Amino acid sequence: MTAPMPGATHPATPALALLLDVDGPVASPVTRDVKPEIIADLVSLASAGIPVIFNTGRSDAFIREQVMVPMIAAGMPTGTVVHAICEKGAVWFSYTSGGPGPIHMDHELAVPKAYGDDVRRMVAEDYAAHMFFDETKRAMVSVEQHLDVSNDDYLAEQKLFDADALELMGRHGLSAALLDHHAPESDDAADYRLDPTIISTDIESVRLGKDLGASRAVELLAAQGITPQAWRTVGDSRTDYAMADWLHHNDHSVKHIDVRPADGVPNKPYDVLTATDLGLGEDVIHDDAGGAFLRSWREALVG
Template structure:
């Protein structure tokens, strides 16, 4: 790939700013169009998400390929908050690598799967596509209030399952260390799911992995934007700031509380979720004169 300097780099959460949290798909066509225009301008784009590689293949990569990826581009995926990673090529998703060292014990995975089947199948489902973490997600036919009420009960029962298996676990302010006094896993509720994951997984580490990949394929821009809908997404910008880049973070769900950071935090007016994400991408396509 020629070393064409990019004016911008993007680290993008998927659920919220790119995929609708309601439909779990890219519901705004301009998002695909603008991502392709930015990719054609050599903008490095990383999708950094808690989602599985399978989800990204079906809901993000397939629409990009179908719409016609440019001849040369730099797009990368880091899934399950850093446990799974892969390049994206003109043919689609490249080789998927998994950090098996952060995976939960199979007995715990099976016990949580059974818990969902026995007690919570009317409000949520067990995500069978995850390769390192456990995710249990709201059913799309269930309203938010009903799901959140069930979620709190599920989280407590999942906590007890991990503790009963001798796995050190944290849920909010509660901790149950393992036999060595360690707490290597956490239960992390989101607005549409509960993730059970290694405490070493986070989006700052995922951002570091993405930048290392981009550094192998061309020069890195000095200007970066990260975008997400949860407080943990700020960690992408944290890494960029600490590494010395000019960064701002776009918060597409600011009602949860805008964090006080040493870099600018951007909100898209009254827009939220993928509507805000679409407007943000559209802004940069216009600013870089890519139409």
């Protein structure tokens, strides 16, 4: 695990630690960028010693461009460390106002290169009008909706792509399944899974997941001598609950924030919050809801 970055100082037992999915809660799923007010609140919270850890399926390149660079530009002070766990736990790095530290990757969790090459060709030949191959991923194979394509059109085409990608797995002699949920510490029969989201499909090792990201987050903070009193996890899909599931299972105090509860809020042994708990309407979702929660924590903890 990453060693503490030089010069970093933090409270040893902060009141909260934030474990944040990026697409949806932080970055707009429509524009893919992050609102300046969200960046400002992230900087304020991190600067006040509230650990901010991103736990995302996105690549390290996306986090550097859409989150790290704007946070540094917004005045992130020297000594503040932010952690980014990318590709659902396969890749991770930390950054300060001086930029990113080393990129770490668990190579055992990578999808075979030959399969990724064939998916790239398949997208170019059959699906390029609706989606693109994400060249920034190191361990996962991902395709994503073009910004100028309607989401309804993309989702219809996604079903065809997912079926073709699954069939291609078989031709490579790989076992895979199309899944919409990965339970923490589950024993999946397949070696790989296709995880479709509202704007992408991730093809990944079944050992990846937001639960692995939560485990890495705890280890990263422990390496800094930090033990949060409580955690807040934030996501926009059922798979994001795995963050809070893992933390609760490992005896951490946690509440989960669902910024897109239209799929239904499952019964959990910990509290689940939505925008309505802030007095907002049910139509406040995605980064509008994520931003509202960040603002509420900043007002309560920083002022």
